[in-house]
Amino acid sequence: MNYEKMTETELRHELELLSAQFEQYRSQNLKLNMARGVPCPEQLDLSMGITHSVETREDCFTENGTDCRTYAANLFAGVPELRRLFAEVFDVPEDYIIIGGNSSLNMIYDTVARMMLFGLPGGDGPWFGKHIKFLCPAPGYDRHFKILDTFGIELVTVEMTPDGPDMDAVEELVKDPDVRGLICVPKFSNPTGVVFSSEVVHRLAKMETAAPDFRIIWDNAYAIHYVYEDVPLDDIFAVCREYGHEDRVLYFSSTSKVTFPGAGVAFMAMDPLNRDWMMPALQTQTIGPDKMNQLRHVRFFKTPDAMREHMSRHAAIMRARFDAVKETFQTGLAPYGIGDWGDPKGGYFFSLNLPDGCAQKTYELCRELGVNLTPSGATYPHGNDPRDRNLRIAPTFPAVEELKAAMEVLCICARLVYVKKLLSE
Numbered sequence: 001m002n003y004e005k006m007t008e009t010e011l012r013h014e015l016e017l018l019s020a021q022f023e024q025y026r027s028q029n030l031k032l033n034m035a036r037g038v039p040c041p042e043q044l045d046l047s048m049g050i051t052h053s054v055e056t057r058e059d060c061f062t063e064n065g066t067d068c069r070t071y072a073a074n075l076f077a078g079v080p081e082l083r084r085l086f087a088e089v090f091d092v093p094e095d096y097i098i099i100g101g102n103s104s105l106n107m108i109y110d111t112v113a114r115m116m117l118f119g120l121p122g123g124d125g126p127w128f129g130k131h132i133k134f135l136c137p138a139p140g141y142d143r144h145f146k147i148l149d150t151f152g153i154e155l156v157t158v159e160m161t162p163d164g165p166d167m168d169a170v171e172e173l174v175k176d177p178d179v180r181g182l183i184c185v186p187k188f189s190n191p192t193g194v195v196f197s198s199e200v201v202h203r204l205a206k207m208e209t210a211a212p213d214f215r216i217i218w219d220n221a222y223a224i225h226y227v228y229e230d231v232p233l234d235d236i237f238a239v240c241r242e243y244g245h246e247d248r249v250l251y252f253s254s255t256s257k258v259t260f261p262g263a264g265v266a267f268m269a270m271d272p273l274n275r276d277w278m279m280p281a282l283q284t285q286t287i288g289p290d291k292m293n294q295l296r297h298v299r300f301f302k303t304p305d306a307m308r309e310h311m312s313r314h315a316a317i318m319r320a321r322f323d324a325v326k327e328t329f330q331t332g333l334a335p336y337g338i339g340d341w342g343d344p345k346g347g348y349f350f351s352l353n354l355p356d357g358c359a360q361k362t363y364e365l366c367r368e369l370g371v372n373l374t375p376s377g378a379t380y381p382h383g384n385d386p387r388d389r390n391l392r393i394a395p396t397f398p399a400v401e402e403l404k405a406a407m408e409v410l411c412i413c414a415r416l417v418y419v420k421k422l423l424s425e
């Protein structure tokens with residue numbers, strides 16, 4: 001059945017069968033949107049308690065007696081009990097945490113903007129007007145690439161391996177003083193699901209960089225989002241501290257995919273040097289974040305264990321969808337020698353590698369059949385996947401039956417494109 005082993009006659013026969021199946025799907029007028037990784041309604045329902053977790057006047061006060069209904073300079077970095085909860089659940093030092101508004105991506109954007117405008121401690125002033133490069137492990141998150149690109153930062157692609165970024169390449173590239181940083185999703189990465197190995201974390205922490213103001217944007221968006229089993233990630237601050245590089249890390253995360261995307265709570269974490277750099281700009285930008293939403297979150301979760309329990313309920317819902325993707329690929333792609341989709345244990349995505357030159361055409365054929373995927377190329381800087389092979393699969397939103405249908409369509413389209421490629425048509 002492996003297409004590479006088929007004769008031309010066999011391939012032509014296969015092409016006929018697949019074309020007929022393609023037309024059958026066309027007649028079904030499907031309309032399935034799988035472009036972005038968002039929770040399904042069942043997952044959102046898990047957090048409904050948040051809408052009435054702060055009801056009375058008394059509920060509006062923090063444990064240190066501060067009224068969250070008004071500005072409070074002493075809570076600029078966040079409601080203390082929520083900082084403590086995040087510190088425990090995300091395993092970061094409590095005093096490193098600065099809680100913000102609803103969006104970690106917004107915090108990343110603002111942080112990069114500050115680097116451009118003001119520069120960083122130990123650096124040579126504002127980055128604006130200089131040739132700045134950032135390392136971008138890919139397949140990666142398109143919105144990260146877009147932020148950096150918006151500020152005129154050159155995106156340098158580094159291949160993602162099953163253990164994290166290709167560290168031989170990273171260690172070589174950071175010898176260039178124009179390389180000022182690396183942006184990554186270290187756990188259940190978007191889209192590969194990769195968790196950086198201990199060796200990768202140590203090498204990132206240890207490496208000497210030519211740029212004295214080199215920073216890692218450590219977007220731990222999926223820190224607690226296991227689907228099958230948790231996979232430990234080394235404590236980046238602790239490891240960096242071992243090598244005297246703790247100021248290298250700017251950590252970000254949020255509850256967007258814990259409670260409500262767009263109405264969660266985001267935070268960043270950093271060592272005192274970076275905090276002293278960040279605070280004046282932050283305090284100029286805002287009188288303070290939305291503390292009422294912080295209170296709603298901490299009153300809803302109450303304890304670290306309850307928050308973990310909440311994530312296990314998410315995992316149970318996600319598992320059926322992840323299983324459906326794996327099963328469909330296993331029967332719809334694997335026997336034909338097509339595709340590699342890794343083995344994500346958590347996160348929100350699958351990263352599907354098709355044979356070279358097949359991703360864009362597969363994406364387009366899926367669209368023709370009403371299945372809307374994340375555009376091909378999106379997982380690479382500038383939307384340019386050099387081998388045109390990667391597709392991001394976002395299985396969380398559709399109902400399981402719809403998801404199966406969409407994945408079957410994808411398998412038919414990928415096979416059709418590959419058979420045509422082998423026949424050079």
Ligand SMILES: Cc1ncc(COP(=O)(O)O)c(C=O)c1O
Binds near residue numbers: 105106185253254256
């Ligand atoms: C890696 C990563 N970071 C950040 C975000 C956005 O998070 P937020 O809603 O906190 O801005 C997403 C959302 O998909 C994501 O996948």
